[in-house]
Amino acid sequence: MESVVGIWDADGNGSIVIEPAPGPLLGVDFSRGLPGIDDLATFVHPDDLAGLRRAVLDLLGGKSTAMITAFRVRHAEGHWIWIEASGRMNAKGKKLVGVWADISGRMASLARKDEAVSRVHQFAAAASHDLIGPLRHIAMYGDLLIEDFGTGATQEKRQMLVAMAEKARQLQVLTKRLIAFSTGTAAPEFRAVPLDETMDHVSQMLAGSLESAKAKVSWEDLPTITGDPVLVEKVFANVIENAIAWSGEQPPEINISASISGGDAIILIADNGVGIDPRYATRIFDAFWSAPKRNGEKGAGLGLSVCKSILHALEGDIRLRSSSREGGSVFEIVLPLNR
Numbered sequence: 001m002e003s004v005v006g007i008w009d010a011d012g013n014g015s016i017v018i019e020p021a022p023g024p025l026l027g028v029d030f031s032r033g034l035p036g037i038d039d040l041a042t043f044v045h046p047d048d049l050a051g052l053r054r055a056v057l058d059l060l061g062g063k064s065t066a067m068i069t070a071f072r073v074r075h076a077e078g079h080w081i082w083i084e085a086s087g088r089m090n091a092k093g094k095k096l097v098g099v100w101a102d103i104s105g106r107m108a109s110l111a112r113k114d115e116a117v118s119r120v121h122q123f124a125a126a127a128s129h130d131l132i133g134p135l136r137h138i139a140m141y142g143d144l145l146i147e148d149f150g151t152g153a154t155q156e157k158r159q160m161l162v163a164m165a166e167k168a169r170q171l172q173v174l175t176k177r178l179i180a181f182s183t184g185t186a187a188p189e190f191r192a193v194p195l196d197e198t199m200d201h202v203s204q205m206l207a208g209s210l211e212s213a214k215a216k217v218s219w220e221d222l223p224t225i226t227g228d229p230v231l232v233e234k235v236f237a238n239v240i241e242n243a244i245a246w247s248g249e250q251p252p253e254i255n256i257s258a259s260i261s262g263g264d265a266i267i268l269i270a271d272n273g274v275g276i277d278p279r280y281a282t283r284i285f286d287a288f289w290s291a292p293k294r295n296g297e298k299g300a301g302l303g304l305s306v307c308k309s310i311l312h313a314l315e316g317d318i319r320l321r322s323s324s325r326e327g328g329s330v331f332e333i334v335l336p337l338n339r
């Protein structure tokens with residue numbers, strides 16, 4: 001259905017004039033004539049009625065100088081249509097005048113987005129739950145192998161087994177936190193997080209991927225922010241993994257720098273990759289959407305979406321600051337210094 005826009009006014013006697021008449025345009029049944037303020041219940045959704053009546057009467061009574069409100073009206077075919085109405089008193093202060101618009105499409109889009117976010121949370125919770133068991137067994141078997149080998153194993157093999165068991169335990173902690181975060185059963189644990197230490201941990205966590213891609217990650221003098229250390233590490237790891245995945249033919253070079261703006265730390269993560277098509281600058285943060293690669297492969301479309309959700313929970317944000325095929329991409333992460 002095409003969007004419809006019109007004007008409306010109401011006077012102190014309670015009568016409403018709507019132009020163009022929404023009946024033929026929206027299918028609203030006004031066969032008995034246009035309703036007055038006292039007749040709004042004949043076509044406005046019951047859950048929206050009190051708010052709409054209060055907004056109009058407050059303006060007519062001088063309690064407010066302007067209004068904007070959204071409400072549902074019943075279509076002649078029985079379904080509901082979303083209308084947004086805004087207005088103010090005219091120059092003489094005797095009549096309320098304003099505009100109205102059909103926003104059904106916008107509200108449907110918001111509903112789909114909320115549904116997609118809900119699916120992401122459900123997926124993350126289910127996937128995280130399924131990972132806990134195998135990770136527990138990996139850590140346990142690693143410890144058993146270390147005990148069985150005793151002094152018979154070489155120092156290098158013992159270090160590999162210790163690292164395997166330790167990484168499994170780290171992933172157990174992460175998956176448990178992601179379950180709580182995704183299902184809303186626990187809030188982030190805010191504390192001081194030195195980002196230099198965060199990057200030390202992330203580099204160790206991604207050591208295999210960095211070595212395989214011959215990637216170089218550099219940072220220096222990063223600030224201490226307030227956040228959840230486990231979730232902050234997840235954000236940095238996701239962005240760095242994304243840079244490795246889109247590195248192109250040359251070895252990835254990733255530089256992390258920071259500055260202070262007011263009460264926030266502004267962290268820039270710059271890479272030398274193939275860049276991101278401007279058409280996808282905002283879509284890259286949508287759940288289950290992934291930009292197509294040259295070979296046709298597509299990722300799960302959750303990495304940057306998860307980053308966005310985590311950072312919002314930490315009272316921060318992430319955006320694509322710049323990107324080009326020649327200069328790579330720069331992501332900007334905002335995190336509070338104090339909370």
